[in-house]
Amino acid sequence: MNDVSKKKVVLLLAVGVLAAALFGYFLSVYVFRTRAVTEQINVTFSPASLSSGLNVEKQIDIVLAAPQAKGISGVDLTLNAQNAKIFDLSNVSPLGSDNKSVFTEVKKTTTTDGSSSTKASVTISGDTDLPQIVRMKVSFKCLTAGTAKLSIDKSKLEVVGNITNNTYDVGSVEEATITCTTDVSVTPGIQPTAYTGILPTSSNFAPGVKAPYYMFFAIDKSTTTSSSAISAVDVNLTFDPKIVEISEIGDLKDFGTLMPNLPASLLPLENIVATATPDISTLPALPCTKIDRAWDNSTGQIHISYVCVMSADKLPQYPVISLTLLGKAQGQGELAYQNAKITGNIPQDAYVVKTSNAKYYVGDQTQGNVKLNLKLKFQGIENKQPAENLRSMVVKCSLSDGGLSSIQSQSATFTSDANGIWSGSLSYGVPAGSGYKVLCKGPKHLQKKICDAKPIETYPGTYSCDHGQITLKSGENNFDFSGIYMLVGDLPPQNGLVNAYDLSLIINLLDRSDAESVRVADLNLDNNVGAMDQSLVISALSHKLDEQ
Known part of the structure; x- marks a missing residue:
C-alpha cells in the first residue's frame, strides 16, 4: 500500500470515529435526555396565593408530584422567604390515605431570621409502595404589610425515587404569594366557616x-370575605354495607358555574338548592388534583380528598361531587360524616367545618312501624362525657329472631x-310481636347480642344470651341497654373480630392526637391515642368475635 492509500485509510477511520462520537452525542442529548x-x-x-x-x-402545603406510576x-428541599419568617418546615408525608409510607428526617436547618x-x-418503603405525591407543611408569619413570597431553591432541590437514574429532573416549580395586611376584613370573634353536606x-x-x-x-360568606374560596377538601364517610353499596363517585365539579346566585346565608345547607336538586352531569371537572376517591x-x-392548586x-x-347508591336489602341508614377538613385562601387556612x-330508606318501610329508642354504654367511655367534638357516633343496630326471615339492620x-350514656333512635319495618333480639355494633366495637329488655352484668363482657326475649309494639319502644357494655376492639376498617391487627394499629398510633388517629384508634374518646386505648384492646382480645 502506498503512502497516499494509507493516508486515505487513516482519514476514513478518523471520520468514522468522529461520526460515531457525534452519533453518540446526539443520541445522548436528543434521545436519552428526551426520555429523562x-x-x-x-x-x-x-394554596398558591392567600391573604394573611x-x-x-x-x-401552607408544598406538594411534590412524580409522574404517573412513579414514586x-x-x-x-430548601425554602426561601421574602417578607416572611419561616417557623417550621415539616417532614415529608404521603398525600392520600391509601399510602402508608413513613419518611424519616435526616437533615433540618433553619436560619436565625x-x-x-x-x-x-x-x-425505606419498597419501590411498589412509594407515594406518587407527597407534601410538606410550612409554618410562617408575614413580617410587614405588603407582598410576601415563599420560593423553592431549584438549584438545591433533589428528589429521588424508583426511576432509572434514581434522581428526578426538576420540572415546574411554583412559588407562593401572600398578601400581608393589617386588616383581614373578618369580623373579630367570627371564625370562617364552611359546610359540607349531602343532598337530598x-x-x-x-x-x-x-x-x-x-x-x-360551600363557604358561609357571612363569616368571611366574599373572595374566600376552597383550596382542598378531605372527608371520611360511612354507610351500612348490608343495606346499600356505592355504585359510583364522580369528579369534583364547580357548582358555582351552574348556580351563580347562591344565597349569602347557607344555613340550612338545603338553601343551596332552593328549587330542585341540580343536574351536575354537564359541568366540567375542576382542574384539581385527586388525592383519593375510594x-x-x-x-x-x-x-374523598382533593387539592386545588391554582x-x-x-x-x-x-x-360538588356526585355519589350513587345501590340498594341491596331492606333497611335504612345514613351517609354519615366521620370527619371533614376544608382549607382555603383565608388567614386561618382551615375553615371551621x-x-x-x-x-x-331501602325497600318498603311501611310494614309495621316499630321505633326503638335505645340507651347504650360503651366500654372505656362510661361514667363520663367524651371530648366536645366526639359526642356523637354512628351505631348499627339489627333486629333478629321474632319470626323474621332475615336480619333487619339500621344505622x-x-x-x-x-x-357517658349514648342515646339514639332507629325505625324498622317489622311486625309487632315477641321473641326479638337486638344486635348493636359501634364504629370501633364488637357487635353485642341482646336478648332481654333490660340486660345487666357485673363485669364488662359477662352478659350473654341465645334466643330473643324482647317484645316490640307498633310505635315507640324504649329500651335501656346501659346495664351492659358494648365492648371495644374492632377498629376501622372493621372485620368482625379483634386480633393482632387492631393491637398493632393502636401501638403504631400511640401518643397521637391528629384527627385521623383519633377517628381510628381513640377508644376512650379523650382526643388522644394513649395507654388506656391500648389496654382496652388487649382486654378485648379475650372476646375476639362479633356476637351473632
Whole structure:
C-alpha cells in the first residue's frame, strides 16, 4: 500500500470515529435526555396565593408530584422567604390515605431570621409502595404589610425515587404569594366557616335500584370575605354495607358555574338548592388534583380528598361531587360524616367545618312501624362525657329472631350525655310481636347480642344470651341497654373480630392526637391515642368475635 492509500485509510477511520462520537452525542442529548424529561418532579404550593394578617402564624402545603406510576423515596428541599419568617418546615408525608409510607428526617436547618429552611427526608418503603405525591407543611408569619413570597431553591432541590437514574429532573416549580395586611376584613370573634353536606337529605328506593346523591362544599360568606374560596377538601364517610353499596363517585365539579346566585346565608345547607336538586352531569371537572376517591363496599367506608392548586381568584367556592347508591336489602341508614377538613385562601387556612348527613330508606318501610329508642354504654367511655367534638357516633343496630326471615339492620347517630350514656333512635319495618333480639355494633366495637329488655352484668363482657326475649309494639319502644357494655376492639376498617391487627394499629398510633388517629384508634374518646386505648384492646382480645 502506498503512502497516499494509507493516508486515505487513516482519514476514513478518523471520520468514522468522529461520526460515531457525534452519533453518540446526539443520541445522548436528543434521545436519552428526551426520555429523562418525562421523569420530572413538579412542585406547587396549596394554596398558591392567600391573604394573611401580620403576626398571624399560617400554614401552607408544598406538594411534590412524580409522574404517573412513579414514586418518591427521598426529598432534599430548601425554602426561601421574602417578607416572611419561616417557623417550621415539616417532614415529608404521603398525600392520600391509601399510602402508608413513613419518611424519616435526616437533615433540618433553619436560619436565625427564618428567611430560609432546609429539610431532607427519606423512606425505606419498597419501590411498589412509594407515594406518587407527597407534601410538606410550612409554618410562617408575614413580617410587614405588603407582598410576601415563599420560593423553592431549584438549584438545591433533589428528589429521588424508583426511576432509572434514581434522581428526578426538576420540572415546574411554583412559588407562593401572600398578601400581608393589617386588616383581614373578618369580623373579630367570627371564625370562617364552611359546610359540607349531602343532598337530598333523604331518599327512598328499592333493592337493586340506584339513587343519586350530591355532596356539597360551600363557604358561609357571612363569616368571611366574599373572595374566600376552597383550596382542598378531605372527608371520611360511612354507610351500612348490608343495606346499600356505592355504585359510583364522580369528579369534583364547580357548582358555582351552574348556580351563580347562591344565597349569602347557607344555613340550612338545603338553601343551596332552593328549587330542585341540580343536574351536575354537564359541568366540567375542576382542574384539581385527586388525592383519593375510594370506597369499600365490604366495610362501608368512603374517603374523598382533593387539592386545588391554582391562583386565589380561580379557586372554587362551591365544589360538588356526585355519589350513587345501590340498594341491596331492606333497611335504612345514613351517609354519615366521620370527619371533614376544608382549607382555603383565608388567614386561618382551615375553615371551621359543619356537616349534614343524609338518610337512605331501602325497600318498603311501611310494614309495621316499630321505633326503638335505645340507651347504650360503651366500654372505656362510661361514667363520663367524651371530648366536645366526639359526642356523637354512628351505631348499627339489627333486629333478629321474632319470626323474621332475615336480619333487619339500621344505622343511626347516637349522642352522649354527661354520664357517658349514648342515646339514639332507629325505625324498622317489622311486625309487632315477641321473641326479638337486638344486635348493636359501634364504629370501633364488637357487635353485642341482646336478648332481654333490660340486660345487666357485673363485669364488662359477662352478659350473654341465645334466643330473643324482647317484645316490640307498633310505635315507640324504649329500651335501656346501659346495664351492659358494648365492648371495644374492632377498629376501622372493621372485620368482625379483634386480633393482632387492631393491637398493632393502636401501638403504631400511640401518643397521637391528629384527627385521623383519633377517628381510628381513640377508644376512650379523650382526643388522644394513649395507654388506656391500648389496654382496652388487649382486654378485648379475650372476646375476639362479633356476637351473632
